[in-house]
Amino acid sequence: MAEKKPVKICETILRDAHQSLIATRMPTDLMLPILERMDKVGYHSVECWGGATFDACLRFLKEDPWQRLRLIRDGLPNTKLQMLFRGQNILGYRHYADDVVEDFVEKSIANGIDIIRIFDCLNDLRNLKAAVDATIKIKNREGRGHAQIALSYTLGDAYTLDYWMNMAKQIEEMGADSICIKDMAGLLLPYKAYELVSAMKSATSLPIDLHSHYTSGVAGMTYLKAVEAGCDIIDTAMSPLSMGTSQPATEVMVETFKGTDYDTGLDQNILAQIADYFAPYREECLKSGLLNPKVMGVNIKTLLYQVPGGMLSNMVSQLKEQNAEDRYNDVLNEIPKVRKDMGEPPLVTPSSQIVGTQAVFNVLMGERYKMATDQTKDLLRGKYGQTVKPMNPEVIEKVIPGEERITCRPADLIPNELAKIEADMKEYKQQDEDVLSYALFPQVATDFFKYRQAQQEKVDVTKADTTNNAYPA
Ligand code: CO
Secondary structure (H helix, E strand, C coil), X not given: CCCCCXXXXXXXXXXXHHHHHHCCCCCHHHHHHHHHHHCCCCCCEEEEEECCHHHHHHHHHCCCHHXXXXXXXXXXXXXXXXXXXXXXXXXXXXXXXXXXXXXXHHHHHHCCCCEEXXXXXCCCHHHCHHHHHHHHHHHHHHCCCEEEEEEECCCCCCCCHHHHHHHHHHHHHCCCCEEEEEECCCCCCHHHHHHHHHHHHHHCCCCEEEEECHHHCCHHHHHHHHHHCCCCEEEEECHHHCCCCCCCEHHHHHHHHCCCCCCCCCCHHHHHHHHHHHHHHXXXXXXXXXXXXXXXXXXXXXXXXXXXXXXXXXXXHHHHHCCCHHHHHHHHHHHHHHHHHCCCCCCCCCHHHHHHHHHHHHHHCCCCCCCCCHHHHHHHHCCCCCCCCCXXXXXXXXXXXXXXXXXXXXXHHCCCCHHHHHHHHHHHCCCCHHHHHHHHCHHHHHHHHHHHHHHHCCCCHHHCECCCCECCC
């Protein structure tokens, strides 16, 4: 090792760690007192927004996610803030028009985000373009904003080293600032990571960030080999909310590289103070049941079946509902077949649910594709975008016979909609950002707006009739 190459750390405790372990329930009040300490660490970035945090704020915590972002921005003046952004879905569950995507990027950066990690469940780069272009535009205008494109990591015939290298080149051509390998299921093995990162490094000069989960027990080793292959940034979580379905522990990775050319330079004493702060919260979550010890262990099935853990547990509950738990192995065998029929997509939200549910249907109905979900139909129609391999023409003919399929970028068919959305919700609007909250989660945002209004009018919300969503005026 000739030159020093400190590994950079993206800290996830304010986003993915609590999303993965405690259903995204960490409230803003718990975050604020420790921000001053966290700002002294020298993290490459702190991931603190996007993903499920937005929905969880509005729905369960009755918090304004934009206010959370502004408070974290104030508390971390010297640290880059990072968010997760699901391409044309933004943080919601459908494709949005470009004007909504652009406005969301604009407001995210205006309220404090520096790095936007953008991904698509099919790795269809066309679904990332609007968000990436919007970020680049702001960067050119204001000198702030970093577009990171994340590739959903998966296994399968289509996903050769050539595939990943070719994707890396395309990402560089799109003008992105960095690339993330997003291993949401913890499938990436240490030596495979070495090969993958080496190959991608040979194809691009962009920094590479590795994001994995400890689900299958290998992520710490995977990070080590990835760093040896030249990986620039790793995503870790402070120990109290690390491992299990979360990320490897920050302190452990920092200590692993200490004294080597990859030394992060981070101060274990400051990290220890942060860990001490979060430790009682972990205990509290264990006691209340919010943190289930089940998610803390090693789920070896993930590696055996190459299927995300969450998808397996969904499948079990679907089979249980139908009193068909004895068909578990049949469904496990059916999953790779359905995935092939659908063009071998990565298995991440929402493609994981679509493939998993269809596999259950195919087994229980006794005839493949006798019944198909609306989501299966939309995927076959091309409404989610293009898959890496062609879909099975016989399945297309059986499920959506005679229908014309979409081959363009799906959002090209969605006219601008921001003005209409604003008109629909203007009675609740207190800030421009409210329009975007409503665009993503119309019902949940409306409930939140009503709650907020009741609070402002100093109404006793405990007397509110929440079942009927009526608050005393
Ligand atoms: Co993740």
